[in-house]
Structures are given as structure tokens and as C-alpha cells.
Amino acid sequence: xxRLSTTDRLADLRRAYTGExxxxxxxxxxxxxxxxxxxxxxxxxxxxxxxxxxxxxxSVLQLMPPASIVRPxxxxxxxxxxxxxxxxxxxxxxxxxxxxxxxxTEGGFGTGVAGLRHQQHRRSAELxxxxxxxxxxxxxxxxxxxxxxxxxxxxxxxGVEYVDGGGNDxxxxxxxxxxxxxxxxxxxxxxxxxxxxxxxxxxxVEWAGGPAEEEIRDRLGHPDFGTPVRxxxxxxxxxxxxxxxxxxxxxxxxxxxxxxxAAEPDQGPARR
Numbered sequence: 035x036x037r038l039s040t041t042d043r044l045a046d047l048r049r050a051y052t053g054e055x056x057x058x059x060x061x062x063x064x065x066x067x068x069x070x071x072x073x074x075x076x077x078x079x080x081x082x083x084x085x086x087x088x089x090x091x092x093s094v095l096q097l098m099p100p101a102s103i104v105r106p107x108x109x110x111x112x113x114x115x116x117x118x119x120x121x122x123x124x125x126x127x128x129x130x131x132x133x134x135x136x137x138x139t140e141g142g143f144g145t146g147v148a149g150l151r152h153q154q155h156r157r158s159a160e161l162x163x164x165x166x167x168x169x170x171x172x173x174x175x176x177x178x179x180x181x182x183x184x185x186x187x188x189x190x191x192x193g194v195e196y197v198d199g200g201g202n203d204x205x206x207x208x209x210x211x212x213x214x215x216x217x218x219x220x221x222x223x224x225x226x227x228x229x230x231x232x233x234x235x236x237x238x239v240e241w242a243g244g245p246a247e248e249e250i251r252d253r254l255g256h257p258d259f260g261t262p263v264r265x266x267x268x269x270x271x272x273x274x275x276x277x278x279x280x281x282x283x284x285x286x287x288x289x290x291x292x293x294x295x296a297a298e299p300d301q302g303p304a305r306r
Contacts, residue, residue, distance in 0.1 A: 044068060044258070051259050053112040053122075053220035062116070069259045070115050072213045079205055080166040081119060082212025082232070083147050085219070087134035089229045094130040096227065099291050101282045103273050106226055106244070108219075112171075115217040120158075120169045128173060129184025129290060135161065136185060137201025140194050148201030154178060184290050211237040214261040221245065221253055226272050237265050243272035 038046070045059040048069055052059070062068075072078045088109035096107045109131050112122035123131065137146040153160040159173040173181070188194075206212060215230050215237065222228040225244030230237060239250075247269045254260045 047256075047259055049220075051218040051220055051253070052115060053110075053223060054114060055112075058112075058114055062114075067116065069217065070117075071210070071217070071261075072119070073117060074166065075209065076163065076166040077119075078209040078213040080147065080161075080163055080168060081216045082206045082209040084121075084135065084161075084168055085212045085216040085230050086206075086232075087147075088127075088131060088216075088219075089231075091127060091130035091134050092227060095124075095126060097277070097284065098126060098286060099282060101277045101284070103242075104226055104276050106224060108223065108228070110216070110219050113217050113219055114171070118167050118169055119217065120171045122171045123173070126290065128170070128177060128181035129188075132181050133185045133188045138189070138194050139200035140192065142195075144200040144202045146201045148203035150201065152178070180289070187287060187290075206232050207235050208232060208237060208263070211261075211263040211265060214263055215239065215265070218254070218259075218261070221250060233266070237263070238268070239265055240268045240270065242270040245269070 041060060041063055044063045045056060048054065048059045048063060049056075051069060054062075072081055092107055092109050095109065096103050108124055109127040110121050111124045114120035114122075135147050135150060137144065137148050137150055139145070147163065149163045150161055151163075153162060154175055157172060157174055159170045159178050161168050161170065212230065212232065219228075222239075222241050222244055225241035228239065228241040230239045245253075247267045250267055250269075254265060
């Protein structure tokens with residue numbers, strides 16, 4: 035059997051962290067970008083907030099048919115780390131993610147990311163605060179419109195006071211940790227779910243099933259692809275029982291359950 039080149043071995047390592055395919059990982063490794071971090075504090079803040087939002091949105095996806103807390107359910111499928119982080123989303127994830135991220139006022143409190151706005155490109159959508167941005171790869175105009183229909187439905191369902199404006203401008207402590215975890219989120223792709231939260235000036239990650247704590251600790255401590263930040267880790271066993279039958283029959287609007295599959299963002303290595 036032929037031995038892998040150094041580039042191939044490094045690309046395979048990077049893919050374990052990011053979920054990229056070879057056509058995404060190999061050129062980056064050849065260019066010397068093994069797994070770059072966010073370059074500015076503004077970018078780190080945005081990425082940390084996206085990570086928290088993605089974990090919350092995934093809990094909603096678990097309740098959509100076929101509702102399950104046993105099978106892996108995540109928002110981010112692939113993270114392409116670079117100066118501007120590119121995220122590829124799992125199916126049906128766009129609407130729930132946008133609901134958590136876009137600024138709004140609910141119950142008198144600003145939620146979502148203050149000042150976040152959308153720029154549409156032909157084969158991707160960009161979320162930007164002006165001094166930081168994240169690209170949602172494969173989210174064309176049709177996919178964006180479907181995601182926003184979900185957001186408007188949720189606003190009406192929950193009685194959100196208004197769509198534009200509001201938002202939470204509070205900064206996250208140790209945002210570099212959240213940013214680093216988002217860029218390595220594929221480490222938990224086999225887990226039923228994952229929750230990452232800033233807690234008392236540090237970060238805590240909890241997940242069910244999937245990789246052992248020691249495996250994640252070793253990955254995060256890797257000299258080339260790990261991160262120097264300290265993270266509290268806790269692995270739970272996969273739930274022994276799935277969701278109750280009543281949750282499987284919750285009356286979700288059909289367009290977010292059945293028709294959504296045909297309008298999902300392309301998961302390939304799309305470019306702006």
C-alpha cells in the first residue's frame with residue numbers, strides 16, 4: 035500500500051476537525067493553513083455567538099420529524115476555516131439557526147446578534163456585523179427565502195415584538211474559545227447532540243454518545259490542529275429512550291418538514 039504524502043496526512047487530520055472534503059482541505063494545507071484561527075476579536079465574538087446559536091437551533095431540529103434525540107442532530111456539517119469562516123449546514127438547519135442569530139426583541143429583551151445583517155450572493159449568503167462575517171455556503175436566494183419563512187413563522191408563533199432591530203450586543207467572555215470550537219465542531223459529528231456554553235469566564239462542552247472525553251481532549255491538545263484554550267468536557271451516554279410519541283406528531287408547518295428537503299442548500303464546496 036502506497037504511503038500517504040505529508041500533505042495528504044495533514045489534510046486527513048484537518049478533515050477530522052472540520053468535516054471538509056479533500057478538495058477543500060488539501061489546497062488549504064498546501065498553502066500552509068493547517069487550521070487557522072479567527073484574526074480579530076470581532077470575528078471571534080461573532081463565531082462564538084454562532085456556536086451558541088447553532089447548539090440551541092440543533093435542539094429544535096431534534097424535535098422535527100422524524101423527531102429523535104438518539105440519532106446525531108447538528109446544525110453545522112462542515113466548517114471551512116479561513117479569514118472568513120464558511121459553514122455548510124445540515125438539512126433543515128438554516129431556519130432554526132437564523133431564528134437564533136438574527137436580531138429581535140422578545141419579551142422586552144434583545145436577543146440574537148445585534149447589528150447582524152444579510153448579504154445575498156449567487157450561491158451563498160453572508161451574515162455580517164460590518165467588522166466580522168460568516169458565509170453560509172450553498173445558501174442561494176431560494177434557500178434563504180425558505181429559511182426566513184421559518185423565522186417569520188416563529189416570530190408569529192412566539193409573539194416577537196418586531197423583526198428588525200433589537201439584538202443583544204453583550205460580548206462573550208473568552209470568545210476565542212468559542213471561535214476555536216466552532217472551527218473544530220466536526221469532532222462531535224457522531225454525538226447525538228452537543229452543547230457548548232461560556233460559563234464563568236470559561237467554556238463548557240457537553241455531548242451525548244459519540245467520542246470519548248479522552249479522545250476530544252487529545253484532539254484539542256494536538257500540536258498542529260488543537261487549540262491552547264482550556265475547555266471543560268463532559269460526555270453523557272446516548273439516551274436510552276427516544277422522544278415521546280407526542281413530539282413526533284407535533285403540527286409543524288409542512289413546508290419546514292417535507293418540502294424543505296428539496297430546497298436545502300447545496301452542501302458542496304460552493305464559492306461566492
